[in-house]
Amino acid sequence: DAGVTQSPTHLIKTRGQQVTLRCSPKSGHDTVSWYQQALGQGPQFIFQYYEEEERQRGNFPDRFSGHQFPNYSSELNVNALLLGDSALYLCASSPPGQLNYGYTFGSGTRLTVV
C-alpha cells in the first residue's frame, strides 16, 4: 500500500517563475494538506483541501494556490516565485473523520529558487 506520494522530489526554479507540485494521498484518505518547511523551522500550514474545496488556509499570500481532483490527489501552485519560497514542501493526507490522528506525510518536494 503506497503512502503519500509527492512529485517531483527536487526542483530548481528562477525568481518570478511559476511552479506546480503534485501529491497523491494514501489509499483511503480523502483530505490533503500542504505545509512549507524552511530550513531550521517547523512545517507551516499552507492550506487543506477536502471535497475539491479549500477548507482552511494559513498565512500565505495568494501566490500560493491549490487544487484537489476527484481522485483526491492535489496540486500546489506558486506564482511569481521569490527566493524566500525556497523550502521543503510537504503534503499530508488523512482519512475521513480522523483529522487529529490520521496525518501521513509524503517525503516532500525540495524547491530551490535562484
Place this chain on the structure above:
Amino acid sequence: RKEVEQDPGPFNVPEGATVAFNCTYSNSASQSFFWYRQDCRKEPKLLMSVYSSGNEDGRFTAQLNRASQYISLLIRDSKLSDSATYLCVVNTNDYKLSFGAGTTVTVRA
C-alpha cells in the same frame, strides 16, 4: 508570539542516557497534542500522541500540562537511532497542525 515554542537544543547525550525536553503552546483552546520525529531531510513521522494523563510508548514518555500549557517528551535508555529532530505539534480543533521548530537530539556512542 509563536503558537508552539521549543528549545532547539541540540541535546547531545551518550547511549543509554535519559533525555527530556519540553515545548509550550500559546492557545489554551488547543485540543490535540503530538510528538513527531523528523530525520535529516526526511518527512515528519508521528512518534506518539500526548494524552492529558500522560502516556508511554516503550522508552518514550509524554506528559501534558494544560494549566501551564506545556508538553514534555522523555526518552529513556537512548539509542543511536533516536538521533533526530523532535517536533512538538498542536491542533486547536481546526484543520491545521501547528508545529514547533523542533528539538535536535544527538545520541553518541
